Structures are given as structure tokens and as C-alpha cells.
Amino acid sequence: MEKMKDLYTTGEAAAICNVSQQTIIRCFDAGRLQGFRVPGSRFRRIPRDSLIKFMKENNIPLKNLDSGKRKILIVDDDEEIIELMVDVLGRDGRFEVRTASSGYDAGLLTQQFVPDLIILDYMLPDVNGNIVCQTIRRNPQFQDTRIIIVSGVVNQDEIQGLLEAGAEAFVRKPFRIGQLVDKIVEVLHMS
Numbered sequence: 001m002e003k004m005k006d007l008y009t010t011g012e013a014a015a016i017c018n019v020s021q022q023t024i025i026r027c028f029d030a031g032r033l034q035g036f037r038v039p040g041s042r043f044r045r046i047p048r049d050s051l052i053k054f055m056k057e058n059n060i061p062l063k064n065l066d067s068g069k070r071k072i073l074i075v076d077d078d079e080e081i082i083e084l085m086v087d088v089l090g091r092d093g094r095f096e097v098r099t100a101s102s103g104y105d106a107g108l109l110t111q112q113f114v115p116d117l118i119i120l121d122y123m124l125p126d127v128n129g130n131i132v133c134q135t136i137r138r139n140p141q142f143q144d145t146r147i148i149i150v151s152g153v154v155n156q157d158e159i160q161g162l163l164e165a166g167a168e169a170f171v172r173k174p175f176r177i178g179q180l181v182d183k184i185v186e187v188l189h190m191s
Contacts, residue, residue, distance in 0.1 A: 008046045016051070017060050027054070049144075069096040070188055073113060075106040075132070076121035076150070081173075085119065088177045094190070103127030110136065115145055117188055119180070122151030122162070130158075130165050137166035146187045150175065 010028065014021040025044065027033040034050035037043065055062055072095050074085050082099050089095045098113050100106040103124045110118065118136070122129035129149050136142045149162050152173035159170045168187045171180055
């Protein structure tokens with residue numbers, strides 16, 4: 001399983017953007033492509049987020065970036081819902097999906113998979129969504145991981161608490177799968 005790269009050389013960035021390395025270096029030196037120099041050398045490094053931003057600003061298709069797929073972890077103990085989401089998101093083609101059915105498994109998978117987004121059922125057999133949100137938010141490694149909570153049994157106060165605990169969005173069960181995909185695209189700023 002290849003890990004998503006977090007830093008790119010100017011050569012790698014040029015290959016992904018389908019431009020010359022000189023173009024990347026010029027954009028870097030002009031400040032149009034954010035990055036940093038490796039201390040004590042002339043090597044430039046471009047963080048993944050900067051490269052994505054640069055590609056979007058210049059209408060360069062993101063499909064060349066790794067697989068370009070966004071990583072989603074689905075955490076739910078309802079097998080039918082998991083199956084539906086895995087099926088729809090898998091067919092969509094823009095996502096790489098993993099699943100967990102407990103808070104414990106979710107913790108392990110979050111460490112290994114480092115998802116862009118976690119779709120989290122609020123009522124898990126071993127822990128509630130609030131705790132999972134807070135745990136993820138406390139870890140700087142996951143500062144870019146987005147969280148969407150799904151649940152059928154949460155009142156408005158609890159929803160507010162979840163958003164304050166670090167969730168980006170809440171989707172009430174039962175939901176239309178299309179509605180969830182729209183919310184994923186919105187939360188990951190994919191449009």
C-alpha cells in the first residue's frame with residue numbers, strides 16, 4: 001500500500017503538473033507555488049497542500065496527483081449502511097475507502113490510513129462519536145482530517161456539541177446516499 005506523498009521535489013511537481021521543472025522553479029521562486037528550501041541546500045520541497053492549491057489556481061487536473069483519490073474511513077456498526085457507502089463511494093472513483101465497525105478499530109485505522117475524511121456513526125458499540133472527534137482533534141497528525149457525523153438519534157444540542165468537538169458536518173440517518181456524497185465533496189472542497 002503506497003503512502004500518499006506529503007512532500008514533492010520540483011521534478012516530481014513538474015511531472016505531476018505536466019510542465020517543465022524550470023517552470024515549477026520559477027513559480028516557486030516567484031512565490032506563486034508555496035514551499036520551502038531544505039536547510040543547508042538549494043533543494044526546494046513542495047508540500048502536498050501547496051501543490052494542490054497551485055494546481056487548482058492554474059486549472060491543472062488533480063488526477064495526476066498520486067491516484068488523486070481522497071481517503072475516506074467509514075466508521076459504522078450497521079453493515080448495510082457500510083456496504084451501501086463502500087459500493088457507492090467505490091464506484092464514484094474519486095475515493096479510496098476503508099471501514100471500521102467500532103471506535104477501537106477506527107482509532108487503529110486512523111493511525112495507519114490517515115484518512116482525509118472520517119464518516120463517523122455517532123452511536124458505536126464501544127464509544128460515542130464525541131469522544132472519537134475529540135481524540136482525533138487532539139492529535140496534530142490529523143489536523144487536516146475532516147469528520148462527518150451520521151446518526152439518527154441526536155438532538156440539536158448534541159449536534160452543536162459535535163461540531164464544537166471538531167466535526168465539520170452532521171448528516172441525519174436515514175439519508176439519501178447522494179446527499180452524503182454531496183456533503184463529502186463539500187467538506188473536502190473537491191468541487
